[in-house]
Amino acid sequence: MSTEFSVIIGRLVSAFTLNCELFCLTLLFALPLGLVIAFGSMSRFAPLRAAVKTFVWVIRGTPLMLQVIVIFLGPGLLGFQSPWPSNSSGRMMAAVAAFVINYACYFSEIYRGGIEAVPKGQTEAGQVLGMTRSQIFFKVTLLQVIKRILPPMGNEIITLVKDTSLANVISNKEIIMMAKEYSAKGLIWPLFSTAIFFLIFVGALTLLFGWLEKRLDYFR
């Protein structure tokens, strides 16, 4: 019994590394991509702005689960050569692609809100002091934006932790899928125990964001 327990926990841990991997890769690509999308949605060039806003609407307006399936199967169904290798890493790549696109769109709206919340006077003060646009962004605006977006970002990133489970719709063997295999055999505790993995992960993130917010508490 105890060996069975440690074997099951070991399997759940290794399945959870897939969740963690998906989480990290999504953040790695979606955080910068979101900024690009945010600038697109604030562009002074109206057609680009409209195109970006439509794209964000479609992505935010449809379920992530559906997007994962469409990205994985869509190219093949449309008669193209599937871009994803037909093995487990191909399924993982498709999941990462879908997650990155989806989360970049959510992040872009958070960035946009943060950027637009910085008073216009900050930019103007930089301009009259002879700063370039990029100097104003990096030296004046950016830290104020980061301070403002930390709470909504924390929220979104916590959602991402739990969303990683959706990768199992294209047979990525993440922790919930692994646990369900046991419940199909009549063993129910592994499924319930997955909650602890997520709780620990989210707890660590909550502490991290609390610490970051405190670090930026020195100015208003």
Added chain:
Amino acid sequence: MALLEVSGISKRFDSTEVLKDISLELEKGEAIAIIGSSGSGKTTLLRCLNFLETADTGCIKVGGETLWDAKLPHTQSESEIRKKRLHFGLVFQNFNLFPQYTALQNVMLAGELLAKEQPGYKANKKRIHAELEQQARDLLAQMGLSDRADHYPHQLSGGQQQRVAIARALALHPDILCFDEPTSALDPELTGEVLRVLRELAANNTTMIIVTHEMSFARDVADRILFMDGGVVVEQGPAKEVIDHPKEERTRQFLAHYGN
């Protein structure tokens, strides 16, 4: 030749004509005050001079050099304008200090960024930084803020913040320093400390354009006063004359609100 020559500046926002063919000249060392009710175009004029708004027509010359001309597109590119801005300094009504920097850092930031663009910055980094810091500390001392150098803006009173903002503008040695209602966001007690600094600057022959609602201050400190109404300069002349013996009926009506 006047240091600043502005001619034919017009600006409209949608259907409202905010500035109508404004011209003015400013001699080196001269301080002019622009007075007028809200919406008369005073602030827009200052913003056009600092290129925060683009005028529809007109021409801006400093020291005989054409900085900006509505008819000459090559004077209007962003990189050109950026360099030419440095002829002007602007102090805002709401201070607009950078909240994440201390008073000292606020005063130093722009100077450091400009120094970084100069050739030979890397070799002389330490010396340049030390010079800029000394200059910033001297300016803060001049503003009576030596002991506030390491405070963040939110730890300072409005009057102190505005004095840091003045030091920040002075740090780049502008030819002409513009003030956009510098005391309008301050209570009377704090207004006094900012006006005291402005008096000192005027006494040192700083070339200034001050948009203000402080009539007695304008009368005492400015060399000349411009009264604006409805986007035009209604009356201008020596400060005391305009305040004490306005020629135009509209000026008289306006000044009546201030108990003159």
